[in-house]
Each structure stands twice: as C-alpha cells, then as structure tokens.
Amino acid sequence: MEIGRSGDKDTTDRLSHLPEPILHHILSFMDTISAVQTSVLSRSWNRVWKHVPVLELCRLSFYEYSSFLWFVCKVLDLRYNLSLRKMSYLDNYVYKHERGEDDESDALITEFRDIGVCMEVIQYALFYDTQHLVIDLDNEYKDVHQSDRFTGLFGKILNCNLKTLELTYVCIDDGLASRGFQMLTTLRLQLCSLASDQYEDFFSNFPSLKNLVLSICQPWDYGNSIEDGRGLKISGSQLISLTLDFMVCYKMEIFAPKLKFFNLVHDLESLVSTKLSIPSLHHAAIRIQGWDNFMKDNKECGAQRFISLFQGLNNATYLSLDNCTFKALRKVSEVLEQQQSSPFTRLKTLIVKTYCGRDDVPDKLVHYFLKGSASMNPDVECIWPCREPFCRGC
Numbered sequence: 120m121e122i123g124r125s126g127d128k129d130t131t132d133r134l135s136h137l138p139e140p141i142l143h144h145i146l147s148f149m150d151t152i153s154a155v156q157t158s159v160l161s162r163s164w165n166r167v168w169k170h171v172p173v174l175e176l177c178r179l180s181f182y183e184y185s186s187f188l189w190f191v192c193k194v195l196d197l198r199y200n201l202s203l204r205k206m207s208y209l210d211n212y213v214y215k216h217e218r219g220e221d222d223e224s225d226a227l228i229t230e231f232r233d234i235g236v237c238m239e240v241i242q243y244a245l246f247y248d249t250q251h252l253v254i255d256l257d258n259e260y261k262d263v264h265q266s267d268r269f270t271g272l273f274g275k276i277l278n279c280n281l282k283t284l285e286l287t288y289v290c291i292d293d294g295l296a297s298r299g300f301q302m303l304t305t306l307r308l309q310l311c312s313l314a315s316d317q318y319e320d321f322f323s324n325f326p327s328l329k330n331l332v333l334s335i336c337q338p339w340d341y342g343n344s345i346e347d348g349r350g351l352k353i354s355g356s357q358l359i360s361l362t363l364d365f366m367v368c369y370k371m372e373i374f375a376p377k378l379k380f381f382n383l384v385h386d387l388e389s390l391v392s393t394k395l396s397i398p399s400l401h402h403a404a405i406r407i408q409g410w411d412n413f414m415k416d417n418k419e420c421g422a423q424r425f426i427s428l429f430q431g432l433n434n435a436t437y438l439s440l441d442n443c444t445f446k447a448l449r450k451v452s453e454v455l456e457q458q459q460s461s462p463f464t465r466l467k468t469l470i471v472k473t474y475c476g477r478d479d480v481p482d483k484l485v486h487y488f489l490k491g492s493a494s495m496n497p498d499v500e501c502i503w504p505c506r507e508p509f510c511r512g513c
Contacts, residue, residue, distance in 0.1 A: 135163055139170065147173040147204075151194055152180045169197060172204040176240065178211060188236050195243050205251035206244035208237060211287070251283040286311055300325055307332040320352045330360045337367030350392075373397065373431075381432070387447065388413040390424050395431025403432045404439040410447040422451035426458065433462040438488065439470040448484060455487040463488055 134142075146154040146168055154168040174194065181187040187210075237256070244252050281300065285307040300306070304327050313321055313336060322328060331353070350370030353361070358375040362382040370392040379401040386409035405428070414421040425448065432438070440448070448455065469488050471480050 135161065139167070142167050143170050143172065146171045150175040150177050150180060152177070152190065155194070166199075169199045170201060172202065173207075174198075174203065174205070175207040175209070177207070177209040179209070191236055191240065195239065201247070203244060203247040203249045205253070205283075206240065206249045207253035207255070208240045209253070209255040210237060211255050211257040248280060250280060252281055253285040254287070254289060255285070256288040285309075301327065303328055305330040307334075308336050309334040311336045313338055320354050323354050325355065327357060328355050329357055331355065331358060332362040332364070333366055334362070334364040335367070371395075381435075384408070386410075387421055387424060390428065393424075393428050393431055395428075397431065398434055400432060400434045400436075402437045402439075403435040404441075405432075405444055406441040407444045407447055410443075410450075414447065414450055418451060419454065421447070422454035425451065426455070426462070430462040434465055435463065436465050437468045437470070438463070438466060440472065442472050445471050445473055445480075449481065452481055452484045452487070456483045458487065461487055461490045 137145075146157065151168075151171075151174050154171055158165045158168060176187075176191050176194065178184070178187050181190065191208075237254070241252070241254070280302050282302060283305040284300070284303055287309045288311065289308075290312040291308075303325055306322075306325070306328060309332075322331065350372065351363075351366055351368040352372040354374040355361075355378070356376065358378050360380040361373070361375065361378055363371075364382075364384045366385065367389075369389055371390070372394040374396045376396075377399050378397045379399055381397060381400060381402070382404045384406045387407050388409050390407070407425075407428075410421060466489060469485065471485075473480060
C-alpha cells in the first residue's frame with residue numbers, strides 16, 4: 120500500500136488490486152448492466168465483467184424495450200467463452216411511475232415481446248452449462264408459449280445439468296413433464312400453465328427434486344365447476360420442501376415420504392378434497408383464506424375440510440397457523456372439539472398468530488390440536504398488524 124505524506128489522504132485503489140476471482144465474485148451480486156458499467160472505471164476494469172459467472176438481464180433497467188434487447192444481444196456476444204453458473208432473464212412488465220413519468224393514467228406499458236431473444240438466452244445458458252436458470256416473462260408472451268419452437272427449446276433443458284429452474288408465465292406441456300428433469304433439485308413455477316390430464320402426476324419424473332414451489336399455477340383446460348375441476352397430484356421420493364401458494368385446483372393429493380417442510384396457501388371454498396401422505400413431516404405452515412362467505416351457509420362442510428386437511432398433517436411436530444386460518448377455526452371450534460381424538464400425534468409446538476396473544480386463543484381449540492400429543496406445551500406467537508399479501512380473511 121502506498122502511504123502519502125503526513126496529513127495526505129490515502130488514494131490507493133485497493134479494489135482494483137484485489138485478485139480477479141474476488142472481483143468476479145463481487146460483481147456476481149450485481150445485475151449485469153451494473154456490472155458492465157464498471158468498465159468505465161479504468162482500462163483494467165474494461166474486461167472484468169466479461170468473466171463474471173452470473174448474468175442477470177433485467178428489463179426494468181431500461182426505458183426502451185429495444186434498448187434492452189440490444190443490450191442482451193451485446194452481452195451474449197462480448198462475454199468470454201466461460202462457464203455460466205446462473206442465468207436470469209427477467210422480461211416482465213414496466214410501470215411508468217417507476218420511471219418517474221408524470222402521466223400515470225396508463226401506468227402499464229405493454230409491448231410486443233421478442234420470443235427470439237428469449238430463446239437465444241436459453242440456448243446460451245444451456246451451451247455454457249448453466250446450473251441455475253431463471254426465466255421471468257409476463258403474459259404478453261402467452262400467444263407464443265405453445266409454439267413448437269418455444270416448447271422444443273425447453274425440451275433441450277432435459278439433457279443438461281440444470282439444478283435450479285425458476286419459470287414465470289410459461290406453459291409446460293405433458294411431453295416435457297413426462298420425460299422429467301434428471302438432475303433438477305429445485306423447481307419454482309409461478310403463474311404457469313400445466314398441460315396435464317386430471318390427477319396425472321406431473322412431477323413424478325423428477326427423481327432428484329428436493330424443493331418445489333408452485334405459485335398461482337393451473338392446468339390449461341381448467342374447469343369452471345367442482346365436477347370439471349382439475350386435481351393436483353404430487354409424488355416425490357426425494358422431496359424435502361414443498362410450497363403451494365394459491366394453486367388453482369379443487370383436489371389435492373400428495374405423496375412425499377421424505378417431505379419435512381410444507382407451506383400451504385389456499386381458499387377454503389376450493390379445497391374440496393385433500394389426500395396427504397407425509398410421514399416425515401416436521402414443519403407445516405397453513406394459511407387458509409376465502410372462508411368468510413363460504414362458511415356462512417356451510418359451517419359443517421368447512422369444518423370437515425379442515426379436519427381432512429389436518430389428518431394429512433398428523434405427523435407434524437411444528438404447526439403454524441396464520442391469523443386468517445385461526446379466525447376460521449374459531450368459527451368451527453365446537454365442531455373440532457367434538458372430535459374424539461386429535462389427528463396430531465407428534466405435535467410439540469403450535470404457533471397461532473393472533474392480534475391479542477394467548478388470551479385470544481380458546482382453550483378448546485388448543486386442546487383439539489394437542490390432546491393427541493405427548494407434549495402439551497403450545498407456543499403462541501402474536502403478530503400486529505397482519506401484513507399478509509392478498510389476505511381476505513382478516
């Protein structure tokens with residue numbers, strides 16, 4: 120380090136003297152446009168971003184869509200031929216108010232989406248052996264999702280070493296699911312459409328899958344009535360963590376012998392049938408909403424749906440109920456109390472999120488959950504206020 124004269128500030132560029140692998144690691148935490156902008160610092164920084172093993176191509180960083188597409192193509196062209204650990208392509212909506220424009224009457228900018236660039240990004244990621252792929256589209260792509268080009272491209276993912284896959288607004292066909300992802304350990308689908316026959320086990324051909332997150336997904340030909348409604352069946356021999364967030368389905372069947380963490384967000388009205396086989400379950404977090412109107416005339420039916428759900432969670436040692444679920448259970452507490460035994464046999468901790476604390480939890484409701492367990496030591500967690508998104512039960 121160079122030390123100036125007494126009273127002078129140290130002007131040594133310590134960052135530029137770091138080893139290049141450390142610089143590459145630091146830049147991997149930035150989005151790609153920020154990493155590229157470091158090239159203006161000095162000549163030595165001109166090529167640093169080209170070695171970064173992570174690319175995050177984000178539409179929100181650009182005002183004009185054409186500029187975003189140009190930038191994506193230039194990055195893929197100029198980056199060195201090195202392996203790529205993670206690729207994120209985030210081509211979603213842009214809001215004018217986020218850009219500081221005065222006119223917010225038409226806040227949402229809808230643009231023609233270029234499927235060709237998206238396909239080029241995926242091909243690039245697969246060519247450089249990406250292990251983590253994130254494709255975040257929007258519903259402007261809906262007309263091209265079912266094209267042969269797009270479906271065929273995703274078919275190539277099957278033959279790669281991909282370990283993590285996150286998709287938003289993508290249609291997945293039966294052929295893709297039937298062949299499975301052999302190396303995939305983590306899958307996150309949001310706002311996706313699954314082409315599948317009723318009760319077909321969509322994820323049975325994912326032999327290495329350990330973490331699965333499904334958020335607001337539905338079949339392509341989802342029915343409008345309970346009789347026509349599609350069922351969701353999940354079986355995973357290696358599945359450890361499962362999150363189902365507002366899945367569009369009337370029937371739910373889960374077989375996961377190693378599953379330890381289960382997070383469910385669902386409407387009570389559409390939770391018609393549940394069959395859960397989760398013998399190793401440790402932690403269950405339940406948030407049931409949309410119960411208020413349904414239970415006005417169907418209190419007994421609502422209670423039976425809760426009982427059916429809890430029977431499938433009988434092996435849980437830790438159970439968390441949010442405020443919306445708790446309010447619904449209070450409505451049917453008398454029905455639950457009439458049950459001869461509790462479905463929970465190993466429950467050690469009960470978390471009930473309420474506004475008022477332990478005094479707001481009826482003893483008979485606590486007794487229902489704990490009377491079948493050897494440990495009678497409930498833990499009541501208080502929350503204030505309820506900040507759960509899309510909450511309709513509070």
